[in-house]
Amino acid sequence: MRKRNWVAIATWRMALEGFVQHEAAIRDGKRASEFIPDLVQAVEDYPFYKSVGYGGLPNENGVVQLDAAFMDGDTLAFGAIAGIEDFANPIRIAKQLSVERYNSFLVGEGAMEYARNAGFAQKPMLTERAEKLWQIRKRDIVEKGLAPYDGHDTVCIMAQDQEGSIVAGTSTSGLFMKKAGRVGDSPISGSGLYADSEAGAAAATGLGEDIMKTCVSFQTVLFMQAGMTAQDAVDKAVSQATAQLVRHRGVAGDISVVCVDKDGNFGAATNTDEFSYVVMGEDMRPTVYLTDKHGEHRLADEAWMQAYYDERHKKIED
Amino acid sequence: MRKRNWVAIATWRMALEGFVQHEAAIRDGKRASEFIPDLVQAVEDYPFYKSVGYGGLPNENGVVQLDAAFMDGDTLAFGAIAGIEDFANPIRIAKQLSVERYNSFLVGEGAMEYARNAGFAQKPMLTERAEKLWQIRKRDIVEKGLAPYDGHDTVCIMAQDQEGSIVAGTSTSGLFMKKAGRVGDSPISGSGLYADSEAGAAAATGLGEDIMKTCVSFQTVLFMQAGMTAQDAVDKAVSQATAQLVRHRGVAGDISVVCVDKDGNFGAATNTDEFSYVVMGEDMRPTVYLTDKHGEHRLADEAWMQAYYDERHKKIED
Numbered sequence: 001m002r003k004r005n006w007v008a009i010a011t012w013r014m015a016l017e018g019f020v021q022h023e024a025a026i027r028d029g030k031r032a033s034e035f036i037p038d039l040v041q042a043v044e045d046y047p048f049y050k051s052v053g054y055g056g057l058p059n060e061n062g063v064v065q066l067d068a069a070f071m072d073g074d075t076l077a078f079g080a081i082a083g084i085e086d087f088a089n090p091i092r093i094a095k096q097l098s099v100e101r102y103n104s105f106l107v108g109e110g111a112m113e114y115a116r117n118a119g120f121a122q123k124p125m126l127t128e129r130a131e132k133l134w135q136i137r138k139r140d141i142v143e144k145g146l147a148p149y150d151g152h153d154t155v156c157i158m159a160q161d162q163e164g165s166i167v168a169g170t171s172t173s174g175l176f177m178k179k180a181g182r183v184g185d186s187p188i189s190g191s192g193l194y195a196d197s198e199a200g201a202a203a204a205t206g207l208g209e210d211i212m213k214t215c216v217s218f219q220t221v222l223f224m225q226a227g228m229t230a231q232d233a234v235d236k237a238v239s240q241a242t243a244q245l246v247r248h249r250g251v252a253g254d255i256s257v258v259c260v261d262k263d264g265n266f267g268a269a270t271n272t273d274e275f276s277y278v279v280m281g282e283d284m285r286p287t288v289y290l291t292d293k294h295g296e297h298r299l300a301d302e303a304w305m306q307a308y309y310d311e312r313h314k315k316i317e318d
Numbered sequence: 319m320r321k322r323n324w325v326a327i328a329t330w331r332m333a334l335e336g337f338v339q340h341e342a343a344i345r346d347g348k349r350a351s352e353f354i355p356d357l358v359q360a361v362e363d364y365p366f367y368k369s370v371g372y373g374g375l376p377n378e379n380g381v382v383q384l385d386a387a388f389m390d391g392d393t394l395a396f397g398a399i400a401g402i403e404d405f406a407n408p409i410r411i412a413k414q415l416s417v418e419r420y421n422s423f424l425v426g427e428g429a430m431e432y433a434r435n436a437g438f439a440q441k442p443m444l445t446e447r448a449e450k451l452w453q454i455r456k457r458d459i460v461e462k463g464l465a466p467y468d469g470h471d472t473v474c475i476m477a478q479d480q481e482g483s484i485v486a487g488t489s490t491s492g493l494f495m496k497k498a499g500r501v502g503d504s505p506i507s508g509s510g511l512y513a514d515s516e517a518g519a520a521a522a523t524g525l526g527e528d529i530m531k532t533c534v535s536f537q538t539v540l541f542m543q544a545g546m547t548a549q550d551a552v553d554k555a556v557s558q559a560t561a562q563l564v565r566h567r568g569v570a571g572d573i574s575v576v577c578v579d580k581d582g583n584f585g586a587a588t589n590t591d592e593f594s595y596v597v598m599g600e601d602m603r604p605t606v607y608l609t610d611k612h613g614e615h616r617l618a619d620e621a622w623m624q625a626y627y628d629e630r631h632k633k634i635e636d
Contacts (some may be wrong), residue, residue, distance in 0.1 A: 065428075076531040076566045082501075083425050102467050103497040104527050108426020110383075110499015130432075149420050179421040181428015183400075190508040190533035196562075209422050213394040215508035218533045220538070246512075248394045255417075279543050 007281035008032075008159035009258045010039065011205045013300065014049045014307050015155055015278045016041025019286035026280075032159040032167035033072055033095075034294045043155040047127055048312040050151040051083070054088065055127045056173025058134050060148070061180050064125040064173055069187040070094040073166035073195035074174035080105040080187035087115050088123040091171045094187070096120075108268040125173075130314045132164045137177060148177035154186045156193060156203030158259050168195040168203050175208070184208020190218035200261040202234065206272075207253025214241035220259050230267030234259045235295060238269040246305065269295065276300060276308075325599035326350075326477035327576045327584045328357065329523045331626050332367045333596045334516050336360025337604035342597075350477045351390055351413075351486035358386070358409040358487045361473040363398065365445055366630045369471040369510055372406065374491025376465070379498050382443040382491055387505040388412040391484035391513035398505035400425045405433050407442040409489045414438075418482065426499065440549050443491075450634045455495060461514035464494035472504045474511060475520030478578050488512040493526070503528020508536035513623045517543035518579040520552065525571025525588075538577050548585030552577045553613060556587040594618060594626075624629070 007116070008019065008200035016203035018039040024062065026035050044053025058064045068090030069080035079098025081090055082105075093115050106114050137188045140146045147207065156166035170186040170193050178184075185191035185208035190206070194217040195201035202220035204211045211217075216237050234257050245252035256270035258277050268277045270291050280286040300308075326337065326344065336357040344353050362371025369375065376382045386408030387398035397416025399408055400423075411433050415422045418474035424432050434440070458464045468607050476486035488504040488511050493589075496502075503526035510526070512535040513519035520538035522529045529535075534555050541551035563570035574588035576595050586595045589611050598604040606618035 059428075074566065076563065078527070078531050084426065100527075102493060102525075102527055103500045104501040105501045105530065106497060107430075107501050108379075108496060108499050110401065110426075113498055175420060179424060179428060180431055181424040181426050182421045183423045183425050188508075189508055189530040190506075190536060194533070196566075198565075207420075209396070209418075209420060212423065213396050213506040214535045215512070215533060218508060218536055219540075222537075245394065247516075248392065248514075 004162055004281040006160055006162045006163050007043050007260055007264050007266050008157065009260055010157040010278045011139065011155060011203065011256060011258050012153050012186055013276040013278065013288050014043050014046070014052070015039065015157055016286055016288055019278055019280050023280060023286060029162055031163065032161035032165050035167045036157055036159060036167045037070070037091050037095050039157045040155060040171050041089050041103055044089050044091060044171055050130060050133065051173055052155045052171050052229070053090065053173070054123065054125050055130055056125060057130050057176040058126055059140060059178045059180050062131065062134055063180065064130070064135065065180070066090045066125065066173055068094040068171040069186040069193055070098045070169045070195055071167070071189065071195040072098060073197035073201055078104060078189050081111045082107045082183040083181050083186045084111045084115065086122050086125050088121040093120050093216045094169070105187070129316060149175050154205040156205055158201040158258065160262070160264055164197060166195050166197040166201045166260060166262065168193045168201040170203055183210065185211035188212060190215045191245060193219060194218045196221060200230060200259055202257055202259035204255060204257045206255040210245055210253035211255055214234060214244055216241040216255060216257055220257055224259065224261045230259045230261040230265040233261070234267040234269040238271055242271040249257060259318045322482050323582045323600040324478055324480045325578055325582050325584050326475065326597070327578055327586070328475040328596045329473060329521065329574060329576050330471050330619055331594040331606050332361050332364070332598065333357065333475055334604055334606055335364060336355060337596055337598050341604060347480055348480065350479035350483050354477060354485045354487045354560055355413050357406050357410050357475045358473060358489050362407050362409060362489055368448060368451065369491055370473045370489050371408070371491070372441065372443050372445060373448055375448050375494040375500050377496045377500065380449065380452055381498065382504055383450070383498070384408045384491055385501060385505040385510055386412040386489040389485070389507065389511055389513040390416060394514065396507050398423045398424060399429045400505045400550035402429045402433065404440050404443055406439040409487050411438050414568055421458070423505070438447055439621060447634060467493050468592055472523040474499065474523055474576060476513065476519040476576070476578055478580070478582055479576045480516060483577060484513050484515040484519045484580065486511045487517040497501050503529035505528040506530060508533045510535060512536045512539045514539060518548060518577055520575055520577035522573060522575045524573040527563045528563055528571035532562055534559040534573060534575055539574055542577065542579045548577045548579040548583040551589040552585040553581070556589055560589040569623055592610070
């Protein structure tokens with residue numbers, strides 16, 4: 001089979017450690033259907049990322065509920081789980097479900113029953129740090145009248161591998177202080193992610209409720225299918241989704257999208273003031289970029305990287 | 319406000335009773351955001367329809383688990399629930415959730431906690447008839463090696479009302495013998511349904527796992543937004559989704575879609591041998607049509623209507 005240039009892209013700086021850790025294997029020809037779960041798992045396992053996997057912030061009841069999805073663009077195989085508790089790696093469960101012709105999206109108790117029977121690793125997912133942040137927020141909501149919701153930084157990772165296969169995965173603990181059972185866009189095909197190896201893949205992070213109103217990932221892939229490059233497609237899809245929300249509702253929540261097209265190009269766009277993403281490929285080591293709602297893209301410099309690290313690791317004062 | 323012609327369309331013959339029951343109020347100017355839940359509830363309440371609400375067939379554990387969604391095309395407000403048990407009218411819960419900016423899609427225990435607190439009517443949803451069918455199927459799976467899955471006739475109803483608002487709703491008990499916690503396309507924006515009053519609405523019934531791989535409802539609405547009539551849009555979306563599945567997987571599950579466009583036209587298409595749908599409008603009393611994968615449309619004649627009734631009401635022999 002003809003070897004192509006390959007490319008991988010992820011939402012948020014938090015994907016960097018996994019990119020670095022698995023770079024050699026990917027460069028060596030590992031397939032995207034195998035390495036996408038590896039890259040997502042690295043974020044799930046990292047305790048200082050508050051919006052994905054272990055260390056993720058809990059819902060209003062103090063429980064960490066997790067959503068994840070996996071889509072293989074060769075076969076359109078799609079698997080997802082939502083509202084599960086105390087499983088170490090939701091992305092692995094989503095991937096296993098994706099091969100099922102029936103019952104490939106499971107939620108709540110049924111999803112946990114499936115995961116237990118299938119032998120997936122269980123682990124208490126609420127860290128001391130996340131619990132402390134939850135207690136502080138609960139107090140602030142009462143005392144300072146703060147809104148309960150912010151922080152919804154889903155990790156979305158996708159790649160075109162050396163054989164041309166395009167695969168995408170997402171994983172999240174969802175909105176901080178969400179209602180029990182709340183599901184956002186991350187496990188939703190067309191909204192949180194979409195992949196078709198004939199066209200490209202796209203995945204979204206932001207306010208899930210608004211992303212589901214616009215199906216922005218599917219729209220991005222359709223633009224690529226129509227011949228647009230990855231960056232043009234994602235610029236148009238994000239600005240169109242934002243405009244559609246403003247026209248119908250007066251306001252649009254945060255939406256940030258990353259994508260790859262079938263020719264190995266990548267793209268990223270946001271309607272926010274700052275969105276970080278990580279890219280690597282045949283000719284590029286793992287690199288963190290920043291973009292914003294004006295469509296400017298720049299390398300994350302050392303000062304930005306240090307500030308990001310410090311913020312994630314700072315002592316929680318209560 | 320200028321009064322327009324109005325139109326309503328639903329998947330499957332089973333929507334007929336509700337159309338007849340609520341026709342006068344709709345003709346009188348009731349708004350779609352109000353009458354869509356009425357029409358869906360009529361199907362949920364009808365005990366002889368085995369795939370929606372009361373009387374719906376249970377999952378592999380003998381439990382009826384219900385999914386529903388509601389989308390208002392004026393505001394893109396989207397609400398959904400999945401995997402809930404023993405609530406009489408899932409569509410009402412989905413509608414109430416749709417007005418929330420956050421937490422508008424709830425699943426499993428959390429969804430039931432919300433519905434209990436909000437005072438929605440609870441009701442044991444497993445009928446004696448459905449339980450008997452479940453027992454027979456369980457036995458047949460063991461004795462005759464039958465596949466567990468068939469029967470996934472979601473009710474999807476949408477309308478453009480006299481003010482031009484386009485609204486859609488879905489409700490289902492999902493695949494017969496599904497795994498606990500399984501969610502299909504019905505509560506999924508872009509797959510099970512999509513509505514934008516500026517373009518149109520579409521909703522799907524069939525094999526949810528395959529519908530989620532193609533986002534066929536969103537695609538149908540995009541074709542209408544690009545200027546195609548409802549029928550042209552849905553013909554193209556269903557044939558394209560079917561072809562995409564065959565190309566990537568060798569096989570496509572059942573997909574049937576109904577839609578309305580912003581000019582008050584309706585459309586229906588299927589990749590199956592027979593798909594029934596119900597229409598009414600300014601100049602048309604509630605009418606049942608049939609279509610098939612060749613794109614032919616005909617009125618359901620009296621013999622067909624009688625056979626349908628007899629099949630739903632026949633004595634269950636075990």
